[in-house]
Amino acid sequence: MLNFYKQRPFLENEFEEAEWIPESGLNEDALSDGFHAYLVENQNMEPPLLRAGGLRYLLENCQISINPHSIFCQKMNLGVRYNSSQSDADFLKKQLHEAGPDIMENCMFYPRNRDFQEQMAPEQAALNRKAMSIGAGRACADFRHACPDWTAVFQLGFSGLRSRLEKAKNEKEMAGILTEEQRVFYDAAIISYDAILAYIDRVIRYSEKFDVPEYTAALRQLRNSPPQTTYEAMILTILFTNFAEIGYEKVRTLGLLDVMYEPFYRRDCEQGRCSREEMKNMLCFFFLYWNAARRGAQQPFGLGGTGEVTYLMLEVYEELNIINPKLHMRCAADIPEQLLRRVAELIRKGSSSIVLINDEAVYRGYELLGIPRCDSKNYLPMGCYEPFLMGKEEAYICASWLNIAKQVELTITGGVDLLTGETFGTPTPQEYDTYAEFLEGFYSRLHEFVNQTVDMIDTFSAFGVKVNPSPVLSATMESCVEKGVDIYDGGMVYNNATIKAYGIGTATDALLGVKKLVYDDCLFSLPELARVLRMNWKGYEYQRQLILNDQQKYGNHLQQPDDLAREIYDHLACWIIGKSNTRGGVYRLGADSVDFAMTEGEKMGASADGRLAGEPISKNLRPVSGMQRRGVTAAMESALHLGQERFLGSAPFDFLVHPSAVQGEDGLDAMAASFRAYFAAGGMAIHGNVISYETLLEARDNPEKYSDLQIRVCGWNDYFVNLSPAQQEQFLRQAKVSV
Amino acid sequence: MTQGMITGVKRFEIHDGPGIRTTVFLKGCPLRCLWCHNPETNLPGAQLLYYPDRCIGCGTCARLCTCHKIGKDGHTLDRMACTGCGMCVSACPAKALQLRGRYVPAEELAEELAEDRIFFDASGGGVTLSGGEPLMQPLFSVELLKRLGEMGIHTAMDTSLYASEAVIARVTPFVRLLLVDIKAIDEQVHLRYTGVSNEPILRNIRRLDQDNRAMEFRVPCIPECNMGQIEKIAEFVGLLKHRYPVKLLPYHDFGNAKSQALGRKQPRFKIPSDQEMEQAAEAFRARGIAVKVSGKG
Known part of the structure; x- marks a missing residue:
C-alpha cells in the first residue's frame, strides 16, 4: 500500500487538482445542460422518482477521476465547486435558478428552505422572515443534518440494501397491501441503488486502467457484498457519503468510526492483513481525505470505544493537526482516565475541534422523552454536538433557534424592535408596576414566540417529502423500509424536532439589569430605560458602568442569576419538551447558540445589562463575554444549575482557560478531572479552547505566522486567522478574562 | 463568629497544592519581598487600587x-x-x-470555598490558604481550617512560617499540607531582600520536621537576589529528617501592575532562563530531592 508521507503533497489539494478522465462522461457544462433538460422533461414526476432519476442521470454521466496517489482514488465531477470542496452543490443550485420557479417547486435537489417556505406557507414564511431580520429566531424543516444508519450500511453493503428494499416491496405486493405511495418509495430507492451499483461498475472499469489493484479489488468486493476489511470499510464510508450528498442533505456524522472499524481491524490483524503501522497509514489517508474535501463545512465523526483504534485515531488526529474531520467523543461514566487525559492533552495542544459528550446526560434526556436506555444507548452525536438515535430518530436537530435575549428587549419596549422600530408579536404594556409583573410579561412574550416557532416548524416540515424525499438515506433505515415511507414523511421510529433557545447569559443579566435599574435602584422608569437603550446608552455611561460592574451576572455561581436562568429554562422545558409535532413525534429542547450569538447580536439593540447595540450576546451556556469573574469552575457550576438533562438538543459548555492555568502534568490531570466532575454532575457537553490572550493578539497581528492556530468557533472550529475581525475581537475579549 | 480580612478567592488553581484547588488570599504579611507578586496583601488593613485606564x-x-x-x-x-x-x-x-481587603466571617467564607467541591473530589484537590501570610490571622485561619476539615475538604497553607512558636503550634495541626517558602539561608541575604531575619523560619521548619508534618518547599528564583542561595537551600532541605518535595518558582513580573495601581514602584528583575532553572533543579536532584519547576512538566 502507498506510504502516506510520500503521497501527502499530492493529497492536500486533490479535489482542486483532480484530473477528470475525458472519456468517462460529460464535462461539467454538458452535464449541467443534460440535467437541466432532465428536470424540464420530468417536472410532473413524483418527487421521489424525480430525485432518483436525477441521481441516476448524474451518476451515469458524470466524469470520473482516479488519483493513483491516494488509497481512496475515486472522485466524481458534478461541478466545479462540488468537487473542489463544497458539498453545497452550487452546481445544482445554478440549475434550479435557470430552470425557473415552476421547476423549483417540484425539485428537491436544492430545495432552499426559504423558497419553498414562501411558496407553500406564505404566512409562516413572512413571520420567519421578520423574526430573522430582527434576530428573534428562525425555523425550518432541517434537511441539512442527515445521517444513514451506518450499522445497516456496514452490515448489508450497497447490494444488500438494495435486496432488502426489493424483498420488502415484494412482500407487500404479494400480500396485496402495497399502496401507490409505497410503490413510489420503493421504486425510487431501487432506482437509486441500481444507479449507485452501476456507477461503482464504471469506477472499476476506469480504475483497472490505473495501477491501483488494491482499490479495484476492494471496489469489486463492495460492489457485491458488505465490507470484509478495514480498507473496504473506509472506502464504503467515503462512497456512501458521496452518494448520499448528491442533493441537499449533508451527512453530518461518519458514525462512531473507532467502534465500527475496531472489529475489521482486529480481524485484519489476526489474519495478517494489517499491522498497527499500516492502520495508522490508512487513517492518515482517510482523515486527510476529509480535510481536503471539506474546506468550508466540517465533517464530524464520533469516537465511542476504548480500544486500539480509538487511540490510533487520536494519534493520527494529533499528528495531522487538521480541523477536519471534527471529532465527537462519547464519554461514558467509566471512561478510562488514560483516554480522557489523552483527549485533554489534544485539546490543550490546540485540537479545538474535539467535543466531549456525556452519555449519562444524553440517556437522561431521552428518558424525559419516554425513550428508554435500551434505545438511547446507541445514540450518536451529529453536526456540531447534537445527539440523535442513529437509524431510529429523525430529530430535525437544527429546526429552529430562538433568541431568549431578544425577548427581553421586546418586553422592555412593549414589542418594538430597538434598531428597526418595527413591531413584533402581540404588543405588550410599556410599563409594569413591579419586577415580578415585568418578568411575567417577558414569559408571556417568550411563550408566544415558542408557540409561533412550533407552528412554523410543523407547517414547514409537513412538506418534507415533497421538497426533499431521500431515497438513498431512507433505504438504510429499517423502519422506513418496513413501512415503505420516506425519512421526511414520518418513516422513522421517532420523528422528533428540536428547538434551541440560546442567549441565556445575556437574557439573565438583562432581566436583572431591569430589576436593578428600574425597580431596585429606581434610576429609570421602564419607558426611560427603553429610550436609553434606543440611544445605545449615549449620555448614560455612568449608569452603564454601574450595571456592567454589578455583581449579579450569570456564570459566576451566584444564586440570584443562576436561579433566574434556571427558571427561564424551566418555562421553556415545560412548553417544549415532549410537545407533539405533526409528524407523530415530539419536540426536544437545546440551548446552544452556534454563531448566532454573534450574527443575531448584530441585529439587537443595546441591552439592560450594559451591552451596546450590535455587540455579541452570550454564547451557548457561557456567561456574557468578560463576565466570567469567578473562574471557569464557577461558570461550569452555573451551567450545571440549569438542569442540563433537558438539553437533549445539545448544550455545550465552552471550557476556556489560559494555558498557564493548565500547565504540566498537573494541568492535564486538572482538565480531565474537571471534565469528569462536570459530567458526573449532569453536564451535557464540553468543548475547549486553551489559549492565551497574548497568543491571540499575536495571531491577529501576524496572521502569516499563526496560520495553523485552531480555535473553536461554535459548533465547528476554524483557523483563527480565517475569522472575521469582529469574531477575532470576541475571542480576544473572552481570553482576556480567562486568566 | 471569627472574622478575617481577605483580598479575594481564586478558583481552578493547580499550582497551590494537589488537584484542583480554590485559593483564598489573606491580608497582611510580615515580609516585604522585593519581588512580591501579591503586593496588595502586604498591609493588614484594606488597600486602595487605582486603574487609570478604566477611569471614565x-x-x-x-x-x-x-x-x-x-x-x-x-x-x-x-x-x-x-x-x-x-x-x-x-x-x-x-x-x-x-x-483590596474585606472582612468576612469564617463560616461564610468556608461555605464559599467549598463551592467547587465536585472538582476537588474528582481531582483530589481542596482549599489553599495563601496571602499575604495566613499566620498573621491565626484565629481566623484556625476557624476556617476547622470548618473545611469538618466538611472533609483537603487543606493546604502557603506560608513563610515567619511566626511565633505559639502560632505555629496553634494553626498547623489543622493543615493537611504546608507549602513553605524558603527564600534564602544566609540571614543577611534574607534581611536584604525580605526585610526580616530567616532565623524563626528555619527554626520552625526544623520543628515541623521533627513533628512529622507534611510539607512542600517552594523556592522563588530571582537571579539578581537569591539564586546564589540555591545550593545552600538544597543542602538545608537535604539535611532534614524527612524528604520533602521542592517546587522552584521562576520570577515573573505580574505583581508590577498591581504595585502600580497601589501607587508604588516595584523593582523589575530578570526572568530566569530555562537553563538557570534547570541548573537550580539539579542542585536538589543531586541530593535525591524530588524537584519541579513551576510551569514545566
Missing part, C-alpha cells in the same frame, strides 16, 4: 471624598490622606477604584 472621569469619587481630584490631567489621588474607608470604591461605576 465622571467625578463621582471627587464629590464624595477630598482625596480625589478631577483636574485638567484627569483623576489624581492623595494616598497619604486615604483612610481606606471605601466610599469612593462603592461609588465608582467603572471599577477604576478597587479596595
Whole structure:
C-alpha cells in the first residue's frame, strides 16, 4: 500500500487538482445542460422518482477521476465547486435558478428552505422572515443534518440494501397491501441503488486502467457484498457519503468510526492483513481525505470505544493537526482516565475541534422523552454536538433557534424592535408596576414566540417529502423500509424536532439589569430605560458602568442569576419538551447558540445589562463575554444549575482557560478531572479552547505566522486567522478574562 | 463568629497544592519581598487600587471624598490622606477604584470555598490558604481550617512560617499540607531582600520536621537576589529528617501592575532562563530531592 508521507503533497489539494478522465462522461457544462433538460422533461414526476432519476442521470454521466496517489482514488465531477470542496452543490443550485420557479417547486435537489417556505406557507414564511431580520429566531424543516444508519450500511453493503428494499416491496405486493405511495418509495430507492451499483461498475472499469489493484479489488468486493476489511470499510464510508450528498442533505456524522472499524481491524490483524503501522497509514489517508474535501463545512465523526483504534485515531488526529474531520467523543461514566487525559492533552495542544459528550446526560434526556436506555444507548452525536438515535430518530436537530435575549428587549419596549422600530408579536404594556409583573410579561412574550416557532416548524416540515424525499438515506433505515415511507414523511421510529433557545447569559443579566435599574435602584422608569437603550446608552455611561460592574451576572455561581436562568429554562422545558409535532413525534429542547450569538447580536439593540447595540450576546451556556469573574469552575457550576438533562438538543459548555492555568502534568490531570466532575454532575457537553490572550493578539497581528492556530468557533472550529475581525475581537475579549 | 480580612478567592488553581484547588488570599504579611507578586496583601488593613485606564472621569469619587481630584490631567489621588474607608470604591461605576481587603466571617467564607467541591473530589484537590501570610490571622485561619476539615475538604497553607512558636503550634495541626517558602539561608541575604531575619523560619521548619508534618518547599528564583542561595537551600532541605518535595518558582513580573495601581514602584528583575532553572533543579536532584519547576512538566 502507498506510504502516506510520500503521497501527502499530492493529497492536500486533490479535489482542486483532480484530473477528470475525458472519456468517462460529460464535462461539467454538458452535464449541467443534460440535467437541466432532465428536470424540464420530468417536472410532473413524483418527487421521489424525480430525485432518483436525477441521481441516476448524474451518476451515469458524470466524469470520473482516479488519483493513483491516494488509497481512496475515486472522485466524481458534478461541478466545479462540488468537487473542489463544497458539498453545497452550487452546481445544482445554478440549475434550479435557470430552470425557473415552476421547476423549483417540484425539485428537491436544492430545495432552499426559504423558497419553498414562501411558496407553500406564505404566512409562516413572512413571520420567519421578520423574526430573522430582527434576530428573534428562525425555523425550518432541517434537511441539512442527515445521517444513514451506518450499522445497516456496514452490515448489508450497497447490494444488500438494495435486496432488502426489493424483498420488502415484494412482500407487500404479494400480500396485496402495497399502496401507490409505497410503490413510489420503493421504486425510487431501487432506482437509486441500481444507479449507485452501476456507477461503482464504471469506477472499476476506469480504475483497472490505473495501477491501483488494491482499490479495484476492494471496489469489486463492495460492489457485491458488505465490507470484509478495514480498507473496504473506509472506502464504503467515503462512497456512501458521496452518494448520499448528491442533493441537499449533508451527512453530518461518519458514525462512531473507532467502534465500527475496531472489529475489521482486529480481524485484519489476526489474519495478517494489517499491522498497527499500516492502520495508522490508512487513517492518515482517510482523515486527510476529509480535510481536503471539506474546506468550508466540517465533517464530524464520533469516537465511542476504548480500544486500539480509538487511540490510533487520536494519534493520527494529533499528528495531522487538521480541523477536519471534527471529532465527537462519547464519554461514558467509566471512561478510562488514560483516554480522557489523552483527549485533554489534544485539546490543550490546540485540537479545538474535539467535543466531549456525556452519555449519562444524553440517556437522561431521552428518558424525559419516554425513550428508554435500551434505545438511547446507541445514540450518536451529529453536526456540531447534537445527539440523535442513529437509524431510529429523525430529530430535525437544527429546526429552529430562538433568541431568549431578544425577548427581553421586546418586553422592555412593549414589542418594538430597538434598531428597526418595527413591531413584533402581540404588543405588550410599556410599563409594569413591579419586577415580578415585568418578568411575567417577558414569559408571556417568550411563550408566544415558542408557540409561533412550533407552528412554523410543523407547517414547514409537513412538506418534507415533497421538497426533499431521500431515497438513498431512507433505504438504510429499517423502519422506513418496513413501512415503505420516506425519512421526511414520518418513516422513522421517532420523528422528533428540536428547538434551541440560546442567549441565556445575556437574557439573565438583562432581566436583572431591569430589576436593578428600574425597580431596585429606581434610576429609570421602564419607558426611560427603553429610550436609553434606543440611544445605545449615549449620555448614560455612568449608569452603564454601574450595571456592567454589578455583581449579579450569570456564570459566576451566584444564586440570584443562576436561579433566574434556571427558571427561564424551566418555562421553556415545560412548553417544549415532549410537545407533539405533526409528524407523530415530539419536540426536544437545546440551548446552544452556534454563531448566532454573534450574527443575531448584530441585529439587537443595546441591552439592560450594559451591552451596546450590535455587540455579541452570550454564547451557548457561557456567561456574557468578560463576565466570567469567578473562574471557569464557577461558570461550569452555573451551567450545571440549569438542569442540563433537558438539553437533549445539545448544550455545550465552552471550557476556556489560559494555558498557564493548565500547565504540566498537573494541568492535564486538572482538565480531565474537571471534565469528569462536570459530567458526573449532569453536564451535557464540553468543548475547549486553551489559549492565551497574548497568543491571540499575536495571531491577529501576524496572521502569516499563526496560520495553523485552531480555535473553536461554535459548533465547528476554524483557523483563527480565517475569522472575521469582529469574531477575532470576541475571542480576544473572552481570553482576556480567562486568566 | 471569627472574622478575617481577605483580598479575594481564586478558583481552578493547580499550582497551590494537589488537584484542583480554590485559593483564598489573606491580608497582611510580615515580609516585604522585593519581588512580591501579591503586593496588595502586604498591609493588614484594606488597600486602595487605582486603574487609570478604566477611569471614565465622571467625578463621582471627587464629590464624595477630598482625596480625589478631577483636574485638567484627569483623576489624581492623595494616598497619604486615604483612610481606606471605601466610599469612593462603592461609588465608582467603572471599577477604576478597587479596595483590596474585606472582612468576612469564617463560616461564610468556608461555605464559599467549598463551592467547587465536585472538582476537588474528582481531582483530589481542596482549599489553599495563601496571602499575604495566613499566620498573621491565626484565629481566623484556625476557624476556617476547622470548618473545611469538618466538611472533609483537603487543606493546604502557603506560608513563610515567619511566626511565633505559639502560632505555629496553634494553626498547623489543622493543615493537611504546608507549602513553605524558603527564600534564602544566609540571614543577611534574607534581611536584604525580605526585610526580616530567616532565623524563626528555619527554626520552625526544623520543628515541623521533627513533628512529622507534611510539607512542600517552594523556592522563588530571582537571579539578581537569591539564586546564589540555591545550593545552600538544597543542602538545608537535604539535611532534614524527612524528604520533602521542592517546587522552584521562576520570577515573573505580574505583581508590577498591581504595585502600580497601589501607587508604588516595584523593582523589575530578570526572568530566569530555562537553563538557570534547570541548573537550580539539579542542585536538589543531586541530593535525591524530588524537584519541579513551576510551569514545566
